Amino acid sequence: MARKSWIQREKKKKKLEQKYHLIRRYLKKEISKVKLLNDEQWKKIHGKLQSPPRNSSPTRLRRRCFVTGRARSNYRDFGLSRHTLREMVNRCLLPGVTRSSW
Structure with a gap:
């Protein structure tokens, strides 16, 4: 049996991921539209993509x-x-x- 604190931590991460899912998806679409990597617009969108909490990323879920x-x-x-x-x-x-x- 896993520790209850680990299970609760996973539930919290799942909630955060669902909360920021649409924002992440929108920003990733915007980044794919920008052609140049050194463009100021790309840097601005990338900064916004980095702003949500780390635990809201789907790769952090187990x-x-x-x-x-x-x-x-x-x-x-x-x-x-x-x-x-x-x-x-x-x-x-x-x-x-x-x-x-x-």
């Missing part, structure tokens, strides 16, 4: 298991960590998943 909160070895299709996935497959709680054994 996928976590929604049952245990484990951050590592998550399966995107299920949203579960490998430990939880194995337990659920053994109990036949996930339809369509077959266990492999050899």
Whole structure:
């Protein structure tokens, strides 16, 4: 089980990311329209893009298991960590998943 403080921190980052998502997307579109890299307009837009908090960036988010909160070895299709996935497959709680054994 992950620490509760880590899980709360991730929730806070998710909220920030959603808050600044549209602003980021708009500024990135504006930057793509500007042709010259040394242009003053580009520098102005780039400065605005740097102004939101760091934790509002989507790359700072981690996928976590929604049952245990484990951050590592998550399966995107299920949203579960490998430990939880194995337990659920053994109990036949996930339809369509077959266990492999050899």
